[in-house]
Amino acid sequence: MKLLVTGGAGFIGSNFVLYMLREHPNYEIINVDALTYAGNLENLQSIESNSRHTFIKADIADVKQMENIFAQGIDVVVNFAAESHVDRSILAPDIFVRTNVMGTQVLLEAAKKYQITKFVQVSTDEVYGSLGPTGLFTEETPLMPNSPYSASKAGSDLLVRAYHETFSLPVNITRCSNNYGPFQFPEKLIPLIISRALNDEAIPVYGDGLNIRDWLYVEDHCRAIDLVIHQGKSGDVYNIGGNNERTNIHIVETVLQQLGKPLSLIRYVKDRLGHDRRYGIDPTKLETELGWKPAHNFETGIKETITWYLNHQEWMERVQSGTYQDYVKLQYGQRMGDSGA
Ligand code: NAD
Ligand code: TYD
Numbered sequence: 001m002k003l004l005v006t007g008g009a010g011f012i013g014s015n016f017v018l019y020m021l022r023e024h025p026n027y028e029i030i031n032v033d034a035l036t037y038a039g040n041l042e043n044l045q046s047i048e049s050n051s052r053h054t055f056i057k058a059d060i061a062d063v064k065q066m067e068n069i070f071a072q073g074i075d076v077v078v079n080f081a082a083e084s085h086v087d088r089s090i091l092a093p094d095i096f097v098r099t100n101v102m103g104t105q106v107l108l109e110a111a112k113k114y115q116i117t118k119f120v121q122v123s124t125d126e127v128y129g130s131l132g133p134t135g136l137f138t139e140e141t142p143l144m145p146n147s148p149y150s151a152s153k154a155g156s157d158l159l160v161r162a163y164h165e166t167f168s169l170p171v172n173i174t175r176c177s178n179n180y181g182p183f184q185f186p187e188k189l190i191p192l193i194i195s196r197a198l199n200d201e202a203i204p205v206y207g208d209g210l211n212i213r214d215w216l217y218v219e220d221h222c223r224a225i226d227l228v229i230h231q232g233k234s235g236d237v238y239n240i241g242g243n244n245e246r247t248n249i250h251i252v253e254t255v256l257q258q259l260g261k262p263l264s265l266i267r268y269v270k271d272r273l274g275h276d277r278r279y280g281i282d283p284t285k286l287e288t289e290l291g292w293k294p295a296h297n298f299e300t301g302i303k304e305t306i307t308w309y310l311n312h313q314e315w316m317e318r319v320q321s322g323t324y325q326d327y328v329k330l331q332y333g334q335r336m337g338d339s340g341a
């Protein structure tokens with residue numbers, strides 16, 4: 001099988017490429033990534049000389065580039081490529097619409113023209129909006145995105161659905177909860193806490209710290225996508241989550257304790273605009289129809305993750321380049337009184 005993976009130099013995409021090459025010794029992967037600030041070829045260092053993996057630096061919104069790639073013959077597309085950070089979408093929404101909505105449409109059009117056998121759109125639970133204290137997101141929950149990021153992901157989901165309904169393109173949409181694990185860019189909560197705590201810097205906690213996310217170890221997400229590629233019913237949506245809801249403050253305290261750092265590093269800061277209160281996934285469909293079960297719970301997953309970051313401090317230093325420092329100033333400068341950032 002020849003797989004086109006987009007965004008395969010990012011956090012989940014690179015974990016997925018490594019996972020698929022390991023699990024399927026006869027698969028070939030074409031990995032297309034524009035290498036934005038979030039894409040890092042260093043994540044793929046261990047497969048540099050693997051002849052079953054080809055990396056192409058390209059933009060999914062570029063019609064010509066995508067046509068050339070699809071013309072090589074592709075069986076399955078897994079679309080991870082996206083602008084993925086909510087806080088950045090609040091500062092600059094336009095790039096989210098370009099990459100997430102327009103880029104997905106370019107891929108869908110090429111997939112239709114070249115008659116691929118499956119298009120998997122890697123989406124997010126954030127398209128469902130925010131939950132109250134009870135209840136879970138099912139595949140039937142209406143889409144009610146609240147941030148420019150989640151709105152752009154919902155837009156791409158609807159295009160994927162439309163290509164299935166109108167052109168009978170074989171598709172699946174997966175909607176996963178928050179991921180954590182190796183190679184996550186340190187703008188997202190867990191690696192941000194680890195990185196700042198190791199430097200004895202203040203940890204910014206938005207609002208009252210009681211917002212809830214449902215955390216899944218990245219390899220469990222990769223395994224779910226693998227199952228969906230092979231067994232997903234065409235046109236269907238699959239929610240992915242491991243029933244690991246935690247408040248943000250619990251996450252911060254857990255990581256600080258495991259690193260042996262003082263809780264006095266915690267700094268409550270101004271809340272994120274439009275901050276969703278709670279996400280929680282009902283994974284029953286994936287479990288009963290495709291037989292998926294997560295291998296990690298939060299306690300084992302977070303330990304492995306912290307160990308990985310402790311062993312890869314140089315990786316962390318290198319991805320935190322000059323451009324990233326500019327973002328940190330913009331994002332946290334005022335919130336932290338221009339001190340801790
Ligand atoms: P990431 O930001 O780490 O990686 C995104 C990758 O896409 C980067 O390598 C980047 O260079 C690439 N990219 C961006 N614009 C591109 C373009 N125009 N053309 C080609 N490549 C481009 O994101 P991630 O956390 O790995 O998320 C991957 C996907 O999974 C996203 O679609 C995201 O919405 C979805 N998702 C993420 C989470 C999570 O917790 N991180 C949860 C559920 C779903
Ligand atoms: P994040 O990792 O950005 O993922 P998402 O917004 O997609 O869920 O944030 C996870 C939670 O942590 C979210 O409720 C916002 C919060 N948060 C902080 O409190 N401080 C921070 O510095 C960051 C980046 C996030």
